[in-house]
Amino acid sequence: MTLTPLQTLATIAVMAGVTFLTRALPFLLFDRGEHPPKLVLYLGQVLPPAIIAMLIVYCLRGTTFTTPGGWVPPLVAGGAAVLLHLWKGNDMLSIFGATILYMVLVQGVFG
Amino acid sequence: MNRKAFAAAFPLTVPVLMGYLAIGIAFGLMLQAEGYGVVWSFLMSLTIYAGSGQYLGVSLLATGAPLTQVAILTLIINFRHLVYGLSMLEKFRGMGARKLYMIFALTDETYALLSSARPPEGVDSHDFYFAVALLDQSYWVLGSVLGSVLGSALGFDTTGVDFAMTALFLVIAVGQWRSAGSHLPALLGGVVTLVSLVLVGAEDMLLPALGVIVLALVLLRPRLERGRELAAPEREREVLP
Numbered sequence: 001m002t003l004t005p006l007q008t009l010a011t012i013a014v015m016a017g018v019t020f021l022t023r024a025l026p027f028l029l030f031d032r033g034e035h036p037p038k039l040v041l042y043l044g045q046v047l048p049p050a051i052i053a054m055l056i057v058y059c060l061r062g063t064t065f066t067t068p069g070g071w072v073p074p075l076v077a078g079g080a081a082v083l084l085h086l087w088k089g090n091d092m093l094s095i096f097g098a099t100i101l102y103m104v105l106v107q108g109v110f111g
Numbered sequence: 112m113n114r115k116a117f118a119a120a121f122p123l124t125v126p127v128l129m130g131y132l133a134i135g136i137a138f139g140l141m142l143q144a145e146g147y148g149v150v151w152s153f154l155m156s157l158t159i160y161a162g163s164g165q166y167l168g169v170s171l172l173a174t175g176a177p178l179t180q181v182a183i184l185t186l187i188i189n190f191r192h193l194v195y196g197l198s199m200l201e202k203f204r205g206m207g208a209r210k211l212y213m214i215f216a217l218t219d220e221t222y223a224l225l226s227s228a229r230p231p232e233g234v235d236s237h238d239f240y241f242a243v244a245l246l247d248q249s250y251w252v253l254g255s256v257l258g259s260v261l262g263s264a265l266g267f268d269t270t271g272v273d274f275a276m277t278a279l280f281l282v283i284a285v286g287q288w289r290s291a292g293s294h295l296p297a298l299l300g301g302v303v304t305l306v307s308l309v310l311v312g313a314e315d316m317l318l319p320a321l322g323v324i325v326l327a328l329v330l331l332r333p334r335l336e337r338g339r340e341l342a343a344p345e346r347e348r349e350v351l352p
Binding site for chain 1: 129130133134137145146147151154155158159160161163164165167168170171172173174175176178181182185186187188189190191192193194195196197199200203204210214215217268269270271272274275276277278279280281282283284285286287288291294296297298299300301303304305308313316317320321324325328329332335336
């Protein structure tokens, strides 16, 4: 733990508050029949794929290229997640298959 | 509590039960690996109740991110919920105090069930919606708690379990890639973030990346909107709350 319990509570409270706000906003703004601005609808459509791509890069930010152990596990396990998903289309299989493969690679093969 | 409504809702929620248990367990394990035990995973799943958001939360807690950054990132990752709420305005009307809970519990899966499911004959529709929402969250909390308990009790080496987050986002990206009209937003998001990682560094890469992404998407609007009907936004297929 890098944070104190109080800081952790504050972080969780902010996440809870903001998450609720994003869910409540349409009800606060548009429950009386007003139409939402087109820009909001547009961003609601195009932002999610951009954000997910951003988060994938963020997740892989610790990748290093000085030793094979730094880049082979994320590359192989990430590729496995994508291929498994294209092949079977089963969320759980793709996520857990890739994670177990990654754990075996970092703990066993390159550990 | 209306037992008939719960009995009618339960069979519909079984797929969510499987999904939330599995992803909740992975969340509990990841949080445990960062030194946060069962009390924290229970609290997060009870009060936040957002899968991608909580996965990201593990990293925000682990890196000790400042609260403004926590707020902005949570807002952005949950942006799609705005679209969900718009199509639930009618359904939740007249639910009284329970409406607050319905709004709080409007995850991807609950949204999907509520948009398609109809209550059986003789069951009040509001009782039915409420039962679906409450059952779904109970699965999520249960999964998270199980993950934390497993992580601390079994004592196996959980190094690398955080890759579940990467795998989750990759799976969501594959689904979005298939259904997207244009791949430009996804490519833009990846490239801009990569540039930000190189220029700004791993510590503070997200906010600059986010700013540029939103700005670029606003500027690209005429191009991306061409030939698309935005009046009826399609739901992104996601695996998470």
